[in-house]
Amino acid sequence: MIVLDEVVVRYPGAQRPAVDGASLLVKTGESVALVGPSGSGKTTLLRAINRLVPITSGTILVDGVAVESLQDKALRALRTRLAMIAQHHDLVDRLRVHQNVMAGALGRWSSLHALRYLAFPLRGELDEARNALARVGIAEKLRAPTSALSGGERQRVAIARALVQQPHAILADEPIASLDPELAEQIVALLTTLAKESGIALICSLHQVQFADRYFDQIVRLEGGRLERLKSSVA
């Protein structure tokens, strides 16, 4: 469960806060669409939840733990529980697809385990990568070079990486921004279905709002850093 209480994020030197008093409750297995124009603070809010951006005031609780108090190992553990899918899927092109997928396991692997996997992946680890890819429908791409994937396939790999992370929540930052409408709907459907099946909370920022009502439990609008509820899970 993720709880945001009056969260304010102000960048150094900025005139107004990027996020201004946002409050939100996301339960396990629930999906939330975060809509709003460019520059409205969607990315900042998502990054604040997994502490890639420090918050100025307010509280963010993930599974009852305040994220702003976490350091080092505890912070890594928090990030392991929160999978992030970025706007441009941010895969490492030079790696193979299975290596990008298993990057999701880095939070639970030791550094030596991670380096060993790069050189000598074990059968069991490859099976895990294959299963994750099968869930997003591209199991055959296991050993393909990442640079050879299409836009839609890259986004599926990013989702597979998030699944391997075995997260409590997925934070997706405009995951369909660069896709055509048909593919965008497929990806949104896949993401929300997988989240529901696995009991994962999903917060997904969207530029296009046309799918939000059909696929998400809650819809909140962020404009000028302020949150406004458009659809509530209770309703």
Added chain:
Amino acid sequence: MTQLSPHFFGSLLVPVGQTIGMACAGMLLALVIGIPLAIAVATRAPGARAIAAGLSALRAIPDLTLAILAVVLLGLGPAAGIAALAVFYTAMVGKVSAELLLAAPVPPVDALRATGSGRVGLATFGLIPAMLPDLLSFGMYAFECAMRASIIVGAVGAGGIGTELVGAINALDYARAAAIIVVLVALIAAVDTFGIAVRRYPRTGFVLLAIGVLTLWIDRPQLFALSHAFVTFAKMLPPQLSLPELGALPRLLWETAAIAVVGTALGALLGFAFGLVCARNIVPFAVVALVRRVLDTARAIPEVVWGLILVVSVGIGPLAGILALGLHSGGVLGKLYAEAFENVDRPPVLSIAATGASKLSTVGFAIVPLAWRTLGVHTLFRLEWNVRAAAVVGMIGAGGIGQALFLSQQLFFYKAMAAYVLITWAIVLAFDAFGERARAARLSAEGGRPRRRSGRTRARSRTRSSDRSLCDGSAGTGRFRERPPFEGRAAPSASARRSGARKSRRSASRSMPPNASARYPSRRRTSPVPRAP
């Protein structure tokens, strides 16, 4: 510790002065000869192609090889050093300046042409003013290279502090040798600092020209002892090797190649390890600052000087050469690799870090794979340079063809010596061509990248490759060092070469390829997002 007395340092003033004088005089001659040749090439004067080809070919003779020839022709002392540096840097200045001038913007030059201006007018009123900042920046860079070269040409008797160092080592006076090395590193640091001052206040550069004129005046008797030079040169003709020498040649070539390859591999390993611990996005700043000083020192000591030290400690032979190349290359590659690690695209790194990955895992899964291509390009450039260096370190006893060349000079076997010079030249030319092809092949294999770039950018990229191959990319802080090299520099295709000056100038207005900034993000790029712990 008598060696470190004020008297000792006083006794070094003359050799240090000679070294600086040789660099200034060599560069002065290189500018006086090289710039007119560059203008001839850039304005398509009759014979421009032949001049360009000649400059390219001359560039391939290593500086120490030229120095050994100059010592034979002009005798021991600074005059030989001046002559070697003048020839070497004439080729460099001529070629690189021509490329810079060819990249000047078209409309002002066409306007001048329309007034009926001649070649000199075109150059002095159009080309040179347009490209002056680039020319000045390159000139200072070349001077820094010349200063390093001026130190090492002394190792074969061409005067200056290099000769002092060899003398101290030959006399087994290691305390004195160590003190000279300290002076030498300080001298290189001083030149780098002076380089920054000249870039800021270009007029201070005239001091260098004045020193150059003075040195030429002092050494004029030796420089113009041409009759002796001609007589000695006649003794080198025709270049030939005896049967036993021919029999030993494959082993010498193999040894030189092995020194270059293994030395580069050692440098790459050291560079990789040190690069990781001096990249600001991987380790804390205090560690970065400390490791960078170590790398600066390894880089400031030229291969030949490393070689001199190592020949004493590990003995004469290829091992000394390998270690010399490895240590110097480790310093150069460590810095370049660290910059490559720092310049990787940030979003993929952040996305890996966001999975809760440890720092080491993030390095393995994101930073190293993202920087891999750039590391490969740097290493390939280094290998190209190290072939030259491998031929050169041999002359101070580190094995390979250089050692054979030096021995034949010492024994006055001039015909064999000339043959070894030609062979060295051929090896370097062949490896340069191989490097060009490897880059072109790599580029076409990876696909999707422009094979041709705009004239100005193309000129700069070639400039950089030439400066790398000529000065080893370890000098200076100026523009010619600050930019990362263009990855996978394409060999200029035959059609590009045919297209000539006008085409290059026409395309000069597009100064960067559209995706260049994405491929070469600025080192100072900062994210508006504050960094979280």
